[in-house]
Amino acid sequence: MASAAACVAVAVAAVLAALVWTLWPSGTAEPSEFGVRPPAAGPSAAGFPARSTAGAEPLGVRVPRISLDARIEAVGVEDDGTVEVPADAGRAGWYRHGPPPGAPAGSAVLVGHVDDRTGDLGAFATLYRVREGDVVTVARRDAPPVRYEVTAREVVDKDRLPAEVFRRDGRPVLTLVTCAPPYDPESGYEKNLVVYAEPARG
Amino acid sequence: MPATAATPAQGGDTASVSVFHGVPGLTVDVYANGRELLPDFRPGTLTEPQSLPAGTYDIEVFADGEGPDGDPALQKSVEVPAGANATLAAHLNAQGDPVLTAFVNDTSKVPAGRSRVTVRHVAAAPAVDVRAGGKPVIEGLTNPNEKSLEVPAGTVSADVVLAGTDTVAIGPADLNLAEGTTTIVYAWGSAEDGNLALKTQTIGGMESAPGGVDAGESGAMAADNESATAWLVWGTAGAVAVAGLLAARRRYVRSD
Numbered sequence: 001m002a003s004a005a006a007c008v009a010v011a012v013a014a015v016l017a018a019l020v021w022t023l024w025p026s027g028t029a030e031p032s033e034f035g036v037r038p039p040a041a042g043p044s045a046a047g048f049p050a051r052s053t054a055g056a057e058p059l060g061v062r063v064p065r066i067s068l069d070a071r072i073e074a075v076g077v078e079d080d081g082t083v084e085v086p087a088d089a090g091r092a093g094w095y096r097h098g099p100p101p102g103a104p105a106g107s108a109v110l111v112g113h114v115d116d117r118t119g120d121l122g123a124f125a126t127l128y129r130v131r132e133g134d135v136v137t138v139a140r141r142d143a144p145p146v147r148y149e150v151t152a153r154e155v156v157d158k159d160r161l162p163a164e165v166f167r168r169d170g171r172p173v174l175t176l177v178t179c180a181p182p183y184d185p186e187s188g189y190e191k192n193l194v195v196y197a198e199p200a201r202g
Numbered sequence: 203m204p205a206t207a208a209t210p211a212q213g214g215d216t217a218s219v220s221v222f223h224g225v226p227g228l229t230v231d232v233y234a235n236g237r238e239l240l241p242d243f244r245p246g247t248l249t250e251p252q253s254l255p256a257g258t259y260d261i262e263v264f265a266d267g268e269g270p271d272g273d274p275a276l277q278k279s280v281e282v283p284a285g286a287n288a289t290l291a292a293h294l295n296a297q298g299d300p301v302l303t304a305f306v307n308d309t310s311k312v313p314a315g316r317s318r319v320t321v322r323h324v325a326a327a328p329a330v331d332v333r334a335g336g337k338p339v340i341e342g343l344t345n346p347n348e349k350s351l352e353v354p355a356g357t358v359s360a361d362v363v364l365a366g367t368d369t370v371a372i373g374p375a376d377l378n379l380a381e382g383t384t385t386i387v388y389a390w391g392s393a394e395d396g397n398l399a400l401k402t403q404t405i406g407g408m409e410s411a412p413g414g415v416d417a418g419e420s421g422a423m424a425a426d427n428e429s430a431t432a433w434l435v436w437g438t439a440g441a442v443a444v445a446g447l448l449a450a451r452r453r454y455v456r457s458d
Binding site: 077081095097111121128178183 | 315355381413416417420422423424
């Protein structure tokens with residue numbers, strides 16, 4: 001009698017566990033994609049300057065709804081050809097060889113850690129919760145802040161990050177890049193999470 | 203650009219050509235195929251690139267106002283291949299005589315974060331070394347040759363010394379080497395006349411995308427979620443099992 005009840009309990013537990021396993025938001029394991037990567041050209045691309053790398057230096061980025069708030073430092077390229085990411089995981093890096101946020105053309109790229117060596121989460125970990133329409137604000141040196149609205153998010157293999165992410169001409173876009181699972185203890189994260197935001201109207 | 207010089211042909215049949223005047227003390231008129239291309243062209247000037255139809259050009263350089271019927275100071279037939287980016291330089295050779303040299307500019311992609319520097323020796327001077335921040339980066343360059351290298355983008359202090367010595371011939375000068383560009387540095391003039399100088403030409407649009415973004419370290423974001431899930435699953439299972447056992451025990455006690 002007792003053992004039968006225990007068996008039932010274990011069976012119920014197993015079912016519940018399975019249920020929780022399936023229902024637990026899988027978005028945290030690999031964030032979902034939405035929207036379409038803003039194309040360089042298009043009907044609305046007419047009138048954008050051919051290329052643009054000059055402009056006010058960005059100082060900080062905020063996405064209030066998801067409590068993303070990070071200071072920005074200018075970053076370049078590592079010896080291995082990848083983008084430098086700030087050593088302080090709480091900071092975001094602006095790819096200084098491309099256009100700055102607020103530039104009239106091209107993709108302004110901000111990179112940020114998803115976590116650091118000590119196991120703490122990084123400045124861009126909250127991008128896993130970003131939604132279409134979220135407002136992104138970038139504070140700039142000696143210039144008014146610029147506002148963007150999130151329009152798309154995609155997950156790409158880390159070695160297949162589209163070159164377009166770093167384009168210096170065409171329609172203006174703010175591109176936020178961090179890492180995404182799966183995680184390999186040897187080689188690290190295998191994917192990039194890429195969030196696109198376009199200039200907010202008005 | 204005078205309309206007579208060239209009407210750019212269609213598609214890829216054109217070349218981008220700039221002209222550098224590196225002969226000190228002589229203002230000239232430059233003619234291409236008997237038509238005036240550059241009037242009143244002064245020493246030390248470099249023209250913006252012009253789109254010219256590919257082909258062979260008979261280039262004549264006259265002292266100001268003496269063309270096109272007089273004797274040209276310089277004359278050369280120059281082949282301009284389709285799609286090329288070239289600079290035609292009027293300059294002195296090592297002995298101090300004016301010559302024309304056509305250089306092809308390297309417009310291939312530059313790795314992300316880097317800049318290409320090309321140094322051209324077009325001066326009446328012996329072999330030179332080029333130093334960046336005091337260290338030789340190009341050695342034994344002679345007229346009318348060029349050498350190129352790729353360096354991290356940024357500003358460098360460069361000077362030109364007589365080859366193998368510390369005797370500064372030109373500079374130092376700050377060179378702003380922008381990312382994804384080719385900066386061409388002309389060492390021109392005459393050592394004997396003491397007018398050696400540098401002239402730079404920058405060609406942009408050769409940038410490459412960086413190799414990727416490594417923005418994670420510990421796997422905490424992945425592990426965090428996995429362990430949270432695992433805790434929840436085992437926690438739930440444990441709680442249900444305990445509840446079940448308690449219920450079974452209660453029944454067992456009651457039936458006693």
